[in-house]
Amino acid sequence: MQQRKFGPTGRSVPVIGQGTWNMEGDDRAGALAALRRGIDLGMTHIDTAELYGSGKVESMIAPVIAEYRDRLFLVSKVMPSNASRAGTISACERSLKRLGTDRLDCYLLHWPGSHPLADTIAAFDRLAADGKILSWGLSNFDESGLKQALAIAGPGKIACNQVLYHLRERAIEHAVLPWCEANHVALVAYSPFGSGDFPDPSSPGGKVLGKIAATHRATNYQIALAFLTQRPAVFAIPKASRSTHAEDNAVAEAVTLSADEIAAISSAFPRGSRRGLPMI
Ligand code: NAP
Secondary structure (H helix, E strand, O other), rough: OEEOOOOOOOEEEEOEEOOOOHHOOOOOOOHHHHHHHHHHHOEEEEOOOOOOOHHHHHHHHHHHHHHHHHEEEEEEEOOOOHHHHHHHHHHHHHHHHHHOOEOEEEEEEEEOOOHHHHHHHHHHHHHHEEEEEEEEEEEEHHHHHHHHHHHOOOOOOEEEEEEEEEEEEEEHHHHHHHHHHHHHOOEEEEEEHHHHHHOOOOOHHHHHHHHHHHOOOOOOOHHHHHHOOOOEEEEOOOOOOHHHHHHHHHHHHHOOOHHHHHHHHHHHOOOOOOOOOOOO
């Protein structure tokens, strides 16, 4: 699995990782088997959040985290409603307890909220000084929010911005991705398959993907991941509850698209003119 430097952290992180949203509703044994299979194949970036199943997902994946802890890049997120100075620290400690670990590799503010960002960042700094988090980042931040965070934290502190990015939702390419690239912040694409609402193979866009996929002996999903992660600042965190899907995702980064293929996909799924940051 190809690895890339994750923003300013100095850590090498696989281009493709694994999401866990809604996992509490999945068949437990099957979902954990898929997670393990993905880790075995190099998808060691695991994304979770206190929000997911109101903590149930963090507890559910704890046995897998325990098995593989030192190999993982483990990410969780604080909900904006908890993101006061003291609240962020308590939320992180609850997440660590549920996950059965003493540290997170990266801790994110799930989306901008009403607590002052300076307080959340001060709490992140405290957690980092105490060794409870190794880096911190943001999620669902637009360009102006990112600028505000940079003004508070200074350069080299924001590890990543995790945002909605899939073939039919490319708004981040206008301003958010260029800002992240210019400021050495990793961009993590969430819901890279549109949360399961993936282009049908019989649709015009699906046919374009299918033709390219056939050339690479790949699936349409693998072509989508290759397209989304073509720029070196970008990582993706698809979620798979089936091991076969985890296996497919783990080898997607091996697909290298030609300039013509990238142009064909781009024109089948135009990025549009909307600059605002979309969110699930
Ligand atoms: P997603 O990854 O876009 O799509 C998941 C769907 O794709 C599932 O139905 C899955 O099926 C299917 N799938 C996965 N791999 C496949 C493959 N190789 N071939 C065919 N189908 C495949 O969904 P998501 O959960 O919305 O997003 C991924 C992660 O991003 C989340 O789990 C979460 O960790 C993160 N996220 C973050 C935010 C945020 O605000 N920061 C918001 C949303 C999501 P099976 O389950 O049957 O395998």
